[in-house]
Amino acid sequence: MEAQGSYKPGLEGVVAAETEVSYLDVEAEEIVIKGYDLIELAEKRQYLDLVGLLLEGELPSNQRKKEIEWILQKEYQLQDEILEILRLLPKETHPMDALRTGISILSGYDHTIDDRTESGNREKAMRLLGKIPTLVASSYHLLNEEDVIDPRTELSFSANFLYMMTGREASALEVDVFDQSLVAYSEHEMPNSTFAARVIASTHADIYGALTGAVSSLKGHLHGGANEAVMRMLLEADTIEGFKKLIYDKLQNKERIMGFGHRVYMKKMDPRATLMKKALRSLAKEKDNFTLYDMCEAGEQVMKEEKGLYPNLDYYAAPVYYMLGIPIDLFTPVFFAARTVGLAAHVMEQHSHNRLFRPRVNYTGPRHLHP
Ligand SMILES: CC(=O)SCCNC(=O)CCNC(=O)[C@H](O)C(C)(C)COP(=O)(O)OP(=O)(O)OC[C@H]1O[C@@H](n2cnc3c(N)ncnc32)[C@H](O)[C@@H]1OP(=O)(O)O
Ligand SMILES: O=C([O-])CC(=O)C(=O)O
CATH class of the missing domain: 1.10.580.10 (Citrate Synthase, domain 1)
Structure with a gap:
C-alpha cells in the first residue's frame, strides 16, 4: 500500500500543538x-x-x-x-x-x-x-x-x-x-x-x-499508574538485595521496570526525580529510616548499568508518598489531583x-x- 504520509509510531517527536503553557527543554535540562x-x-x-x-x-x-x-x-x-x-x-x-x-x-x-x-x-x-x-x-x-x-x-x-x-x-x-x-x-x-x-x-x-x-x-502503568507499581515492587522486594534480584529477574524476562525511562528524557535523569530523591532523603532523615532510600539508590544503579536507563518522577515520588503514609491506591489519584491545574490550562x-x-x-x- 502506498504511504500517504510519514508515520511515527507513538507519534514520537511529532509536534501536536503550539502552546504557551510549558516546554521540556531537554538540552538545558x-x-x-x-x-x-x-x-x-x-x-x-x-x-x-x-x-x-x-x-x-x-x-x-x-x-x-x-x-x-x-x-x-x-x-x-x-x-x-x-x-x-x-x-x-x-x-x-x-x-x-x-x-x-x-x-x-x-x-x-x-x-x-x-x-x-x-x-x-x-x-x-x-x-x-x-x-x-x-x-x-x-x-x-x-x-x-x-x-x-x-x-x-x-x-x-x-x-x-x-x-x-x-x-x-x-x-x-x-x-x-x-x-x-x-x-x-x-x-x-x-x-x-x-x-x-x-x-x-x-x-x-x-x-x-x-x-x-x-x-x-x-x-x-506506562504513565501515572507507574508510581503505584513502583511501590508494590519495592514492598515485594523488601530488602536491597531482594530489589536488585527482582530487577535482574524482570530484565531477564524482558519485562519493563516501572519508574524508569521516559519518552522525552530516556537517557537522562528526569529533573523531577532528582527533586523527589532529595525529598526522600530528608524524610528518611526525619524518620531515621533509610531503607527505601537505600533500596531506590541500589535499583537506580542496577538500571544504569544494565540498561542505561534513568528514574522518572514516579520512581522517587512512590517511596516519598509511602513515607508520608498515603495509601498506595491513592498514589495515581494524587498525581491526577496535582495535574488538574496543568490539564485545565491546556x-x-x-x-x-x-x-x-x-x-x-x-x-x-x-x-x-x-x-
Ligand atoms: C510521570 C510519568 O508518567 S513518567 C512514565 C512512567 N512510566 C513508567 O515508568 C513505565 C516504565 N517505562 C516505560 O515503559 C517507557 O520508558 C515509557 C513508556 C515511559 C516510554 O516509552 P517509549 O518512549 O515508548 O520507549 P520504548 O517503549 O520504545 O522503549 C525503548 C527501549 O527501551 C526499553 N525500555 C524503556 N523503558 C524501560 C523500562 N522501564 N524498563 C526496561 N526497559 C525499558 C524498551 O524495552 C525498548 O527496548 P528495545 O528497543 O530493546 O525494545
Ligand atoms: O511527560 C510524559 O510523557 C509523562 C510525564 O512525565 C508526566 O506526565 O509527568
Missing part, C-alpha cells in the same frame, strides 16, 4: 512553565503559586494567593449525593476509576457547563481544584468502608489534602515535601493524558469530559484557539474485496 523553571518553582514557591501561574498567567502576590486558597476552600465540601454514589460503587473499584466517576458526576452540578470562555473555564478549573482532593480522599475511605474525613480550612491546601487521606496532621517537613511533589506533578508539556484532554476538548467538549478522559489515560488554551484534532492513517488493510 529545564522544564519550562510559562517562562519559569519548574524545579526552581518547587524549591521556592508552593502549589498555589502554580495555580495562579497556570490559570491566571502570572505568579500571584501573597494577597492573591490567599484569595485563591479561599476560592478553593469554598469548594472543598462534596455534595451528599456524590458521597452517596461513591458509597454505592463496588468495593473493588480502583480509586482512579472512582475519581473518573466523581468528575463525571460533578459535571451535572455545573449550571454553566456550556460556558467554554476563558473565564468560564477558569472558574470550573478552580471548582475542580477545590473538589478533587476531597474526591480522592473520600472515595478511598468509602471504598474501604471507613468514615470520610472532613476537610479542614484552617490547614493549608496541601496539609489539608494530606490530612484527608491519612487522618493525621503531618509535620512541617512532610507538608513541604508533599507540596513540592504536587508542584513536580502539576504540569509537563504534552504527555499522553494532556494530549487526550486536548483531543477531547478540540470537539468543543467541556472540561469535565476532557478531564475524565485524562484520568483514564493517567491510570495506565483545555483553556485549546478552547481559546481551537482546531479539531483529526489525523489520517496509512492504510495497511486489503482493498477491493466484495461482500
